[in-house]
Amino acid sequence: xxxxxxxxxxxxxxxxxxxxxxxxxxxxxxxxxxxxxxxxxxxxxxxxxxxxxxxxxxxxxxxxxxxxxxxxxxxxxxxxxxxxxxxxxxxxxxxxxxxxxxxxxxxxxxxxxxxxxxxxxxxxxxxxxxxxxxxxxxxxxxxxxxxxxxxxxxxxxxxxxxxxxxxxxxxxxxxxxxxxxxxxxxxxxxxxxxxxxxxxxxxxxxxxxxxxxxxxxxxxxxxxxxxxxxxxxxxxxxxxxxxxxxxxxxxxxxxxxxxxxxxxxxxxxxxxxxxxxxxxxxxxxxxxxxxxxxxxxxxxxxxxxxxxxxxxxxxxxxxxxxxxxxxxxxxxxxxxxxxxxxxxxxxxxxxxxxx
Amino acid sequence: xxxxxxxxxxxxxxxxxxxxxxxxxxxxxxxxxxxxxxxxxxxxxxxxxxxxxxxxxxxxxxxxxxxxxxxxxxxxxxxxxxxxxxxxx
Ligand SMILES: C[S@@+](CC[C@H](N)C(=O)[O-])C[C@H]1O[C@@H](n2cnc3c(N)ncnc32)[C@H](O)[C@@H]1O
Ligand code: SF4
Ligand code: SF4
Numbered sequence: 001x002x003x004x005x006x007x008x009x010x011x012x013x014x015x016x017x018x019x020x021x022x023x024x025x026x027x028x029x030x031x032x033x034x035x036x037x038x039x040x041x042x043x044x045x046x047x048x049x050x051x052x053x054x055x056x057x058x059x060x061x062x063x064x065x066x067x068x069x070x071x072x073x074x075x076x077x078x079x080x081x082x083x084x085x086x087x088x089x090x091x092x093x094x095x096x097x098x099x100x101x102x103x104x105x106x107x108x109x110x111x112x113x114x115x116x117x118x119x120x121x122x123x124x125x126x127x128x129x130x131x132x133x134x135x136x137x138x139x140x141x142x143x144x145x146x147x148x149x150x151x152x153x154x155x156x157x158x159x160x161x162x163x164x165x166x167x168x169x170x171x172x173x174x175x176x177x178x179x180x181x182x183x184x185x186x187x188x189x190x191x192x193x194x195x196x197x198x199x200x201x202x203x204x205x206x207x208x209x210x211x212x213x214x215x216x217x218x219x220x221x222x223x224x225x226x227x228x229x230x231x232x233x234x235x236x237x238x239x240x241x242x243x244x245x246x247x248x249x250x251x252x253x254x255x256x257x258x259x260x261x262x263x264x265x266x267x268x269x270x271x272x273x274x275x276x277x278x279x280x281x282x283x284x285x286x287x288x289x290x291x292x293x294x295x296x297x298x299x300x301x302x303x304x305x306x307x308x309x310x311x312x313x314x315x316x317x318x319x320x321x322x323x324x325x326x327x328x329x330x331x332x333x334x335x336x337x338x339x340x341x342x343x344x345x346x347x348x349x350x351x352x353x354x355x
Numbered sequence: 356x357x358x359x360x361x362x363x364x365x366x367x368x369x370x371x372x373x374x375x376x377x378x379x380x381x382x383x384x385x386x387x388x389x390x391x392x393x394x395x396x397x398x399x400x401x402x403x404x405x406x407x408x409x410x411x412x413x414x415x416x417x418x419x420x421x422x423x424x425x426x427x428x429x430x431x432x433x434x435x436x437x438x439x440x441x442x443x444x
Contacts, residue, residue: 011387055376059372059374059388060387085372087383089385107368109385147385173367219438
C-alpha cells in the first residue's frame with residue numbers, strides 16, 4: 001500500500017456530509033467559511049470515499065456536518081457504509097429524524113442545547129427543543145443506543161443538573177458534556193461563551209455527583225474547559241494518528257478545524273486517493289509523531305500524554321501551528337490565554353445560514 | 356474482578372467483527388474500536404448472555420492450552436470497564 005513509516009491505519013472517518021443545518025448554534029465549531037450546497041460531494045463520490053476509507057482500515061464512520069439529515073441521499077450513504085461492515089454513527093441535531101432514516105445506523109449522538117426550551121432555543125437561534133425530544137423517542141423505539149451531546153458554555157453551565165435530568169428523561173445510554181472548544185463560530189463568539197471559574201467549579205461538582213449516582217444507568221463523559229487547565233487536551237490522540245475528516249467539499253483534514261491553518265497543503269478526494277493523502281499528504285505528515293516538536297514540548301515528559309496539544313489552537317492563538325498549545329503553562333504564550341480569560345463577556349451571536 | 360458465576364454479554368450497540376485490513380477480530384462500539392488477540396476474540400464470541408465466566412474458561416480450554424478461569428475473569432472485567440460487555444450475576 002506504500003505506507004510511510006510510522007503511520008498506522010486510521011480507525012475512524014468523520015464524514016461531514018454537508019454544512020447545511022436548520023440550527024444556528026452560536027457555539028458551532030464548523031468553519032466560518034462554510035461550504036455551500038453546490039460544492040458538496042455527490043452520492044457516488046461519498047460512496048467511493050467510504051470504500052477507500054474501509055480499504056484503508058476505517059471501521060467507524062461518523063456521519064456529521066452541518067446536519068447530516070439535510071442530505072436527501074442519507075439512507076443510501078448509510079446503507080453503503082454499513083454494507084462495508086463499518087460501525088455507523090449518526091451525529092445529529094435530530095431535526096428531521098424518522099424511523100425510516102435510522103435503518104443501518106448503529107448509534108445516534110443527538111445534540112441538545114440546554115435543560116429547557118427557552119435556553120435551548122436562544123443558543124440554537126431556532127425552535128428545535130420539541131423536535132429533539134421526539135427524536136430521542138424515535139431512537140429509543142428503534143432500540144438503538146443513544147448518546148446525548150451537550151456543549152457547555154457561560155449560558156448553560158449553571159443548568160448542568162437540569163441537563164443531566166433531561167438526558168435521563170430522554171433515555172440516554174451516555175451523556176457527553178463537552179465544554180466549548182473554541183473553533184469556527186465558537187471562536188468568533190468566544191467572549192460570550194467563556195464561563196467563569198466559579199461556574200466551572202460548581203458544574204464540576206454537580207457532574208461528579210451525577211456520575212456517581214448514575215454509574216449503572218447512564219455513562220457521563222465530561223470534557224473539561226481547556227483554557228482553564230494547566231495542560232492542553234490530547235487533541236485527536238495525536239495528529240493523523242487515528243481519525244481523518246472529509247469536509248463537505250472533499251477536503252481531507254486531520255481534524256474538522258484544521259482548515260484554518262494557513263499553508264497546510266490540504267488535498268481533496270476528487271484529486272488523489274484517500275490512502276495516499278493519509279500516508280503522505282503534507283497536511284497529515286506535518287505534525288505526525290514527535291519530530292516536528294520544538295521546546296518546551298520536545299524534551300517534555302508529557303508529550304506522549306497530550307502530544308503538545310492542539311495544532312489549530314496553537315495557530316489561532318500564536319500564528320504558528322508548530323508552537324506549543326498556548327493553553328500549556330509551560331508555553332511562552334500562556335499569557336495570551338490568561339488575557340482572554342480576563343476579558344469580559346459579550347452578547348452571543350449565531351452561526352450563519354448556508355444554502 | 357468479575358466472579359466465576361458472572362454471565363457476560365455484549366452491550367447494546369456493540370458489534371463483533373473481523374477486520375481484513377488488520378487481519379484481526381475487533382469489537383466496534385460507540386466510543387471506539389478494540390483490536391482483539393486470538394484469546395480475547397474467543398472470549399468475546401462466548402459473551403452470549405448464557406455462558407458464565409467459568410463456562411467460558413471450560414470451553415476455551417478445549418481449544419487453547421493453559422486457560423485459567425482467573426484470566427477469563429480478568430479479561431471480562433477489562434471489557435466491562437471499556438463498556439463492551441455487561442455482566443449478570
Ligand atoms: C458540529 S456538530 C454537527 C452535527 C449536528 N449538527 C449536531 O449539532 O449534533 C457535531 C458535534 O459537535 C458538537 N459541537 C459543536 N460545536 C462544538 C464546540 N464548539 N465545542 C465542542 N463540541 C461542539 C455538537 O454538539 C455535535 O455533537
Ligand atoms: S452545532 Fe448547531 S449549528 Fe452547528 S451543525 Fe450542529 S446543530 Fe448545526
Ligand atoms: S510542554 Fe508540550 S508536551 Fe509538555 S505539557 Fe506542555 S504542551 Fe504538553
